[in-house]
Amino acid sequence: TLPTKIGTTNGSFVDRMLHGNKTMVLFYGSQTGTAEDFAQRLAKQAKRYGIAAMVVDPEETEMEDLQRLVTIENHLAVFTVATYGEGDPTDNAQEFYEWLRQDANDLNGLHYAVFGLGNKTYEYYNAVGKYVDRRLSELGAVRVAELGMGDDDGNIEDDFIAWSAVFWKNVCQKYRLVRDTDESTMRQYKLIKDIFPQETIFTGEVGRLKCYEKQKSPFHLRNPFLAPILANKELFKPDSLRSCLHLELDLTNSRLSYETGDHVAIFPTNDSYLVNHIGELLGVDLDEVISLVDFDEDAQKKNPFPCPCSYRTALTHYLDITSVPNTQILKDIAQYATDESERALLTLMGSYSEDGRIKYKDWALDGCRSIVVILEDLPSLKPPLEYLCEVLPRLQARYYSISSSSKIYPTSVHLTAVVVQYLTPTQRIAKGVATNQFRRMYLKEYDPKPIFYDNNNNDETSFCYRLPIYIRKSTFRLPFKFQTPIIMIGPGTGLAPFRGFIQERHFQKIQGKPVGETILYYGCRKRDEDFLYEDELKYYESEKTLELHVAFSRDQEHKVYVTHLLRLDGEKLWKLIINNNANLYVCGDAKHMSRDVQMIIVDIAQLFGGLTSEGAMAFVKDLIVKGRYSQDVWS
Numbered sequence: 103t104l105p106t107k108i109g110t111t112n113g114s115f116v117d118r119m120l121h122g123n124k125t126m127v128l129f130y131g132s133q134t135g136t137a138e139d140f141a142q143r144l145a146k147q148a149k150r151y152g153i154a155a156m157v158v159d160p161e162e163t164e165m166e167d168l169q170r171l172v173t174i175e176n177h178l179a180v181f182t183v184a185t186y187g188e189g190d191p192t193d194n195a196q197e198f199y200e201w202l203r204q205d206a207n208d209l210n211g212l213h214y215a216v217f218g219l220g221n222k223t224y225e226y227y228n229a230v231g232k233y234v235d236r237r238l239s240e241l242g243a244v245r246v247a248e249l250g251m252g253d254d255d256g257n258i259e260d261d262f263i264a265w266s267a268v269f270w271k272n273v274c275q276k277y278r279l280v281r282d283t284d285e286s287t288m289r290q291y292k293l294i295k296d297i298f299p300q301e302t303i304f305t306g307e308v309g310r311l312k313c314y315e316k317q318k319s320p321f322h323l324r325n326p327f328l329a330p331i332l333a334n335k336e337l338f339k340p341d342s343l344r345s346c347l348h349l350e351l352d353l354t355n356s357r358l359s360y361e362t363g364d365h366v367a368i369f370p371t372n373d374s375y376l377v378n379h380i381g382e383l384l385g386v387d388l389d390e391v392i393s394l395v396d397f398d399e400d401a402q403k404k405n406p407f408p409c410p411c412s413y414r415t416a417l418t419h420y421l422d423i424t425s426v427p428n429t430q431i432l433k434d435i436a437q438y439a440t441d442e443s444e445r446a447l448l449t450l451m452g453s454y455s456e457d458g459r460i461k462y463k464d465w466a467l468d469g470c471r472s473i474v475v476i477l478e479d480l481p482s483l484k485p486p487l488e489y490l491c492e493v494l495p496r497l498q499a500r501y502y503s504i505s506s507s508s509k510i511y512p513t514s515v516h517l518t519a520v521v522v523q524y525l526t527p528t529q530r531i532a533k534g535v536a537t538n539q540f541r542r543m544y545l546k547e548y549d550p551k552p553i554f555y556d557n558n559n560n561d562e563t564s565f566c567y568r569l570p571i572y573i574r575k576s577t578f579r580l581p582f583k584f585q586t587p588i589i590m591i592g593p594g595t596g597l598a599p600f601r602g603f604i605q606e607r608h609f610q611k612i613q614g615k616p617v618g619e620t621i622l623y624y625g626c627r628k629r630d631e632d633f634l635y636e637d638e639l640k641y642y643e644s645e646k647t648l649e650l651h652v653a654f655s656r657d658q659e660h661k662v663y664v665t666h667l668l669r670l671d672g673e674k675l676w677k678l679i680i681n682n683n684a685n686l687y688v689c690g691d692a693k694h695m696s697r698d699v700q701m702i703i704v705d706i707a708q709l710f711g712g713l714t715s716e717g718a719m720a721f722v723k724d725l726i727v728k729g730r731y732s733q734d735v736w737s
């Protein structure tokens with residue numbers, strides 16, 4: 103678990119609000135940065151109504167102080183909270199969530215609003231947002247706007263914009279406010295160009311300065327371990343046009359440990375080609391060192407990312423330059439387009455109008471236009487680079503299901519990552535940040551070199567790349583009893599955690615433990631193209647550890663998926679679940695596969711268990727609640 107209150111020096115948020123004459127505070131529960139971004143945007147929008155607002159990470163403050171917030175006249179607390187995994191709060195909101203559950207809390211008279219971020223493909227859609235909203239009300243707080251819910255499976259940007267319009271309307275009515283300025287021209291950070299001493303300049307660290315040079319445990323989210331890559335291999339067959347990599351990361355001397363089923367988080371770096379291209383498009387010397395410092399001296403975070411650093415470092419390590427910028431960013435940068443039609447296009451997309459939303463979806467989202475593409479396609483748009491650095495979101499860590507067993511590999515984690523590359527509607531090849539970094543490392547084409555080389559092994563012939571990582575605990579676990587049968591459903595890279603599960607079951611078996619059935623439903627396109635870990639799986643099958651079922655979707659005329667195989671085996675699966683207390687595990691695509699699998703289990707319960715449709719659904723829900731049906735899915 104994460105150490106709490108890391109680097110807390112900020113003290114009470116209420117004191118800071120009083121000091122800075124602030125009335126509005128925004129708390130975020132963020133795992134991938136979107137909830138934090140929404141909080142920042144609301145704080146920025148507050149300026150146009152003359153409200154001074156402050157954004158606060160609940161992990162870095164005393165949330166008990168909410169009880170004191172009511173002493174500030176016209177106060178307002180806003181919560182933008184994401185739901186993560188199986189209806190859980192994000193890591194940084196965990197402690198606040200626990201605190202909120204306590205009955206002794208009295209939040210009488212606290213004015214609040216909640217916007218939840220979730221994904222409809224998951225079982226517990228927006229569970230945390232709903233809980234926070236309900237619980238605050240139960241504790242006596244007064245809702246200023248109805249709960250807003252964003253669906254990441256649809257268009258969360260749209261959901262947020264629609265909700266924020268209603269939210270501001272309510273706030274204006276309640277506090278009798280009128281809009282008086284346009285926030286898009288306001289800067290949050292002061293640009294400092296100076297001659298900074300070399301030893302004070304960040305070079306890509308996400309935590310403490312020089313933490314990659316002198317690594318010190320404990321390692322976690324804010325102090326990642328620079329793990330040497332022990333192996334990086336292609337898993338797809340040579341003829342395949344796609345790529346899937348198997349990486350092994352060394353944990354020796356890190357004091358990091360994991361359990362089979364956990365996740366590893368990796369801080370990726372952007373492609374140097376894209377970074378250089380931004381420099382060229384804007385005509386900026388990327389090696390210039392700058393610092394961005396919040397004008398608001400009471401702000402919890404003084405800088406948008408570790409400063410001082412060069413523009414190159416900021417664009418390589420700290421900023422998201424490949425996803426589609428949100429509408430607020432487009433609105434903010436519109437002023438820097440000298441061509442009238444280009445400025446009008448950006449302004450329209452940044453407006454909260456219906457036409458603007460349609461244009462944003464069509465041109466930006468569906469067009470897969472990142473900031474780099476936007477700068478290319480709108481040649482008159484030349485925002486100052488320091489302003490782009492202010493408004494672009496932070497580059498986030500990527501999670502991977504660990505594909506090894508901690509019993510067999512206690513000092514390394516394996517991961518199985520399919521390389522993301524696709525052709526966009528504007529005929530550009532878009533590349534996923536992390537997986538293409540792994541790919542460049544696999545091809546030994548990775549740049550920048552220095553800090554990611556093995557410090558002890560710096561010669562060009564035998565170098566070893568490193569990746570900044572930390573381990574995130576999950577609830578995806580093998581059953582406690584060895585005898586319990588397990589049914590694993592994991593097409594594509596959904597196989598990842600099951601490789602660890604199978605290794606561990608085999609280990610237990612050769613130790614003489616009474617291991618129950620270990621059944622895998624795996625799917626890929628073609629046996630000769632993308633059958634992951636074929637030899638290993640065949641080996642476990644021959645050793646009678648594994649019962650393997652593979653669906654090759656494209657090896658015959660009719661497409662066959664794991665879901666077809668599950669249907670065919672319905673009766674057998676039902677018996678295992680009912681008579682032998684088998685546990686079910688699903689891993690991989692959250693969008694379609696996991697939902698389809700759940701529907702099939704419901705069908706099987708009806709067909710072979712004689713349950714009604716409602717009864718079958720309740721049965722599956724009960725399996726989930728009891729931890730007998732676990733999902734490790736992502737979209």
Ligand code: FAD
Pocket residue numbers: 365370424470500501502503504518519520522524533534535536537538595598599735736737
């Ligand atoms: P990014 O730069 O993040 O780009 C990916 C984004 O590109 C997508 O989100 C989507 O918006 C867009 N995109 C992709 N394809 C298209 C398309 N055809 N058209 C339009 N847009 C598109 N991944 C694995 O490979 N193996 C795992 O074991 C694994 N485990 C995970 C476990 C968890 C808990 C989670 C949350 C995710 C896991 N993932 C896994 C996914 C992984 O975290 C990354 O999202 C994935 O590797 C892509 O990262 P990237 O940086 O390469 O791509």
